[in-house]
Amino acid sequence: MNKVKQISEAIVQLKWDEIAALTNEALEAEVPALEILNQGLVPGMSVVGTKFRNGEIFLPEVLLSARTMKTALEILTPILSQQDTPSMGRVAIGTVKGDIHDIGKNIVVSMLEGNGFEVMDLGIDVDTERFVEVVRDNNLQILGLSALLTSTMPMIEETIKALEKAGLGQKVQVIVGGAPVTQAYADQIGADGYGADAVAAVEKARDLIAT
């Protein structure tokens, strides 16, 4: 099996303790870092996403696959950053003000990174002003807003309103998600997309950038 395929399978088969060696071996064999990313990590996380969506694997497997992928990405990033590497798109993502839940958001971040997106993770309890500032100061295609609580969900709408008020409504496309969020809510508040789960969020990001 070629080294890139081995890396891809290591992500799916949870070989968290072998991935660093596999990645270094591939680089030593002069496999380009971009090829390891695009043909190893991206397809690996894509399989993980599909299996998760189909109910074949669960949170422990997704989290460990994401960690395995990140271990490889940490080795590749210094090399990729020296090259003019094309990315799938630039995304900033955060959990809205008043909400400090981050597990769902972190899975989305991992899935996005594993699919070749550049991700700015703004963390939890993010002020509306901070979202506005990040959109204004960065060349982003997508902003992801997450809320786990019914009580914090209105902050998603507040953030979208604040972007519009700042004249940034057209500068970025907003994807929303989190346990209480629904497609109907996303439509109601004027979001550009809704991610029912991490896989859907990645697909939506890809679709919005393509259109």
Next chain:
Amino acid sequence: MAKYTNAERVFQALERKQPDRIPHFELTIDRKIINKILAGASYEEFIEHMDWDALVHRDRDFLKEEVLSESPRTTRNEWGAVKRYTQEISPIPIEAPIKSEKDLANYKPPDPDEEHRFKQIRRWVKRYKGERAIVAVATDHNSITSDILGFSERLMAFYTNPELVLRVHQIVLDYQLRYINNAITAGAEIIFIVGDWAYKNGPMFSLEHMDKFVFPPFRAMVQEAKKHGVYVMKHTDGNCWSFLDGIVEAGVDCFHPIDPMADMDIGEAKQKYGDELCLMGNVNCATTLSFGTVEEVRQETKEVIRKAGLGGGLIVSSSNSIHSAVKPENYVEMVRTIREYGRYPLDIKSLS
């Protein structure tokens, strides 16, 4: 029909029998909602005002906390978990005490025999025994171990260090068995085992992991309570269809909250498990109680009664808790509707 005490009403429902009317209480209600309905009322005053059929003693309210920061309020509890408070009733864990084998070697769990944990139950026994049912919440090993090891770290350790997970589970279980024993000795009549095992699409873990890490300590908790002849309830959010059989087989009397946000339909639950389980739920607190109109709440409450009330074995409540975003008038309407339409024998025509 004979008039029941509030407590008898709950016990009848837990035995899947038909009392005089459908009982009501909540696992949790936010202090802000209590204040909006009955300003300044104590929990007990509120329960009497709303005529809840049971009082709920929450174990986590009696864990001592060391304040690490006031703004934002951040504390370390007796399990060693660092938590941050938000506007919600339950603080969120932000740092776990056990990150390595070395941390485990030095780890000291809380003492389950400390009297302050059970004082409230003893007080309620004196005041309410025989009138209102007394429920003691026991947070399950799944939630506590997540706090001790970190939610994500623990789940990954199912693969990377399963022995560590099992050892921490045993520490937690030793505590819980003593806690349950002490709560029952103090006078608790129902043990409510609380901890989430699922999210909206399905279980958090594979059935293989549930058999290894989740069910064995859970069954031990249920058996400890059953040994003393008390009732056992189980709460978990999420879509639970794939493992609900395991909860029934463990000997649980009642399942809560049949999460409608996770495609859990209470009519289907009644059809499948009505002979084995009392059901508690499931007026939607993520949508209807928070954003709906009073009329929508009324309709949904009637629907819950219509789908799952026949023959008894139903406690109507919210689909999780009365959290801070629930409209107080909607909560009051839900209770009013339970009282109006939940009298046995049910008037099915009026419920459609």
